[in-house]
Amino acid sequence: MTGLLLANALFFAIGAGLLPLLRIAPDRIALLERLPLAYPIGVAATGIIAAHLALIDVPLGLVELVVLAAVILFLGLRRVRGASTSYRLLLAEPLWGRLVGAGALAIALVLLAQAWTTYEIRPLLEWDGWAIWGTKSRALYEFGGATGPVFTSDVYLPLQHPLLLPSLDAIDFRAMGTYDPTLVHVQLALLAFGFLLGFVSLLRDRVPLALVGASALAVVSAEPVLKQLSTSLADVPLAFFVALGLVGAGRWLASGERWALVAGTLFLGAAALTKSEGLFFALAALLALAPFAWSKRLELGLATGAVVAIVLPWRLFVSLRDLPLVEYRFRDAVSPGYLSDHADRVGPAVGGLGGELFSGEWGLLVPLFIAAVAAAVLARHYALAGFAVLWTALAFGGLVLVYWISTIPIDLALVWSGNRTIVTVVVGAAALAPLLAGAAWERRATRAEAAGTR
Amino acid sequence: MTPRVVAVWTCIALALLSSALTLPDTWRWLSEQHTELEELGPADRIQAPGFNNRLPVGGFDFFHANVHRGDSVYVLARPGTTVRGVDFPTGARTFARYYLLPAIVVERPEDATVVVGIGRDPRELGLRYRSELRQDPFYVARIRDPS
Numbered sequence: 001m002t003g004l005l006l007a008n009a010l011f012f013a014i015g016a017g018l019l020p021l022l023r024i025a026p027d028r029i030a031l032l033e034r035l036p037l038a039y040p041i042g043v044a045a046t047g048i049i050a051a052h053l054a055l056i057d058v059p060l061g062l063v064e065l066v067v068l069a070a071v072i073l074f075l076g077l078r079r080v081r082g083a084s085t086s087y088r089l090l091l092a093e094p095l096w097g098r099l100v101g102a103g104a105l106a107i108a109l110v111l112l113a114q115a116w117t118t119y120e121i122r123p124l125l126e127w128d129g130w131a132i133w134g135t136k137s138r139a140l141y142e143f144g145g146a147t148g149p150v151f152t153s154d155v156y157l158p159l160q161h162p163l164l165l166p167s168l169d170a171i172d173f174r175a176m177g178t179y180d181p182t183l184v185h186v187q188l189a190l191l192a193f194g195f196l197l198g199f200v201s202l203l204r205d206r207v208p209l210a211l212v213g214a215s216a217l218a219v220v221s222a223e224p225v226l227k228q229l230s231t232s233l234a235d236v237p238l239a240f241f242v243a244l245g246l247v248g249a250g251r252w253l254a255s256g257e258r259w260a261l262v263a264g265t266l267f268l269g270a271a272a273l274t275k276s277e278g279l280f281f282a283l284a285a286l287l288a289l290a291p292f293a294w295s296k297r298l299e300l301g302l303a304t305g306a307v308v309a310i311v312l313p314w315r316l317f318v319s320l321r322d323l324p325l326v327e328y329r330f331r332d333a334v335s336p337g338y339l340s341d342h343a344d345r346v347g348p349a350v351g352g353l354g355g356e357l358f359s360g361e362w363g364l365l366v367p368l369f370i371a372a373v374a375a376a377v378l379a380r381h382y383a384l385a386g387f388a389v390l391w392t393a394l395a396f397g398g399l400v401l402v403y404w405i406s407t408i409p410i411d412l413a414l415v416w417s418g419n420r421t422i423v424t425v426v427v428g429a430a431a432l433a434p435l436l437a438g439a440a441w442e443r444r445a446t447r448a449e450a451a452g453t454r
Numbered sequence: 455m456t457p458r459v460v461a462v463w464t465c466i467a468l469a470l471l472s473s474a475l476t477l478p479d480t481w482r483w484l485s486e487q488h489t490e491l492e493e494l495g496p497a498d499r500i501q502a503p504g505f506n507n508r509l510p511v512g513g514f515d516f517f518h519a520n521v522h523r524g525d526s527v528y529v530l531a532r533p534g535t536t537v538r539g540v541d542f543p544t545g546a547r548t549f550a551r552y553y554l555l556p557a558i559v560v561e562r563p564e565d566a567t568v569v570v571g572i573g574r575d576p577r578e579l580g581l582r583y584r585s586e587l588r589q590d591p592f593y594v595a596r597i598r599d600p601s
Contacts, residue, residue, distance in 0.1 A: 097466075104470070107477070114481065118488040123502035130503040135552045142523075142556040155561050156551060182499045211462065214469035221477040226484065361479075363472035371468055375461030437465035440458040 003175035013069040015042025017076030024259045027081040040198035044270035050167035057145025061174035093208040101209030104217040119185035129232035137169035159323040164273040195240040207438030215434045223361040235420040241271035243431035265303040269310030288391035292383035332405040349403035352414035356422040365430040372433035379440035513592035524600030525557040528566035532573030
């Protein structure tokens, strides 16, 4: 366990160095205020680096992590400026509102602590957990890279899953000095903790704490989140990265703060390397921004380029080694003939995924998203509302398209994966809720300030 | 109070209500899992993927003790089904991919350094073996050492 915690402390150190390096926190005050973001940033960045290094058989262990953290911290801290501008936006939030928010966050932390104690004794139980993800993690640990048969031979199908999550697990095994398929589940609890840290850090100076805390609790307490996270499948980690990416991108859209886009882009890049559909969700986010951020298209173009650059080595690996995608072919998605021949799959796909979307297990996350969109519209933050609705529609539509072109019988495909693939749509949309509703609150705060009440 | 502010408070109320609806079930599930899983010993936890899918873990432990890093393993399994509905040979081969690492599973017996049998004798394949081990109904037949 000590090794795993040490590895995670180094993820934090790497993130702390990246905050100034990537200009997410350009000066000392910003660095202090955004320091909690260092952990999820560090996890995302280290995961990306480790996944790329795995493609050329270079393993990342504790020694390499220490060197990487030292170099990044050194370079990052050298770039920190001494400016003293406070970025805090004054919000007219009553004390009890702040207490509600802090209380909700405290409950969320207690819930994650409970998840930790369960995860640390939970073995790999679910089929895909060991047959796909556990096998990849263990093979990366055993062989140090992804050029061997486990990642390239048809015997080990499916081969199309990207390597960010197994790479993080492999780092943990190397740090622990052994393959421990039970204890490594703690990394999943830490990913959930990282999501909380990132979520709060990206929102807390723009959105009332009551809204941030209540929304964070609503997301992590939804039954599928911690239940599915415990299986070692990549769906919930993907949802966390996409959600943080959306919040960062949404904040940039609402405020024009470039640092938020940089952070969001990194998370979207990590999402693209977590699961194959991660690239689709990430590009859907950038595409959904385009109509509402046309005047800032250069920054948006750079962000899109960064996501593509992050995922490119993996896509080249897949392409050069001709790794098969067994469940569907992308070209069928643009073939009118194929789509027409399989049009009978659309109804069941929409019905099945829609049923998952409105499942009682999610609590009121979908109504929360709808109410938040309404709040943003009332506050005349049409761009933010439009971005959120467009991303959700693209993400849902994209999932329907994947089930449409899948070669697996539709009923079976939905039973096998419908409740998992929908996680990113629900968590992503719900994560945008505080930003959307906060837009209404922000105006109120501004008016209160103008009236001299603060 | 303007509609905008009402909308914000509605969102906070919805988020809290959502947590109130889901938190008890999530907490209960985590607690039940904890109670159920804390009875497992270290060996049980390693073997759990096999037991959970009703695969013959004892046999795979026998295989694991007799294959090594660098080995290419061909899995010869009896017909049947697993709990996932996949046929038993596929289930056994999938479990071998995970459980026998760092040995590698291969598709054809002629590519193997060792053949493992579950309910089937590797001699059925007509290959020449350097050594044969048997723990009925499990077999390990070595063709050559890993290079």
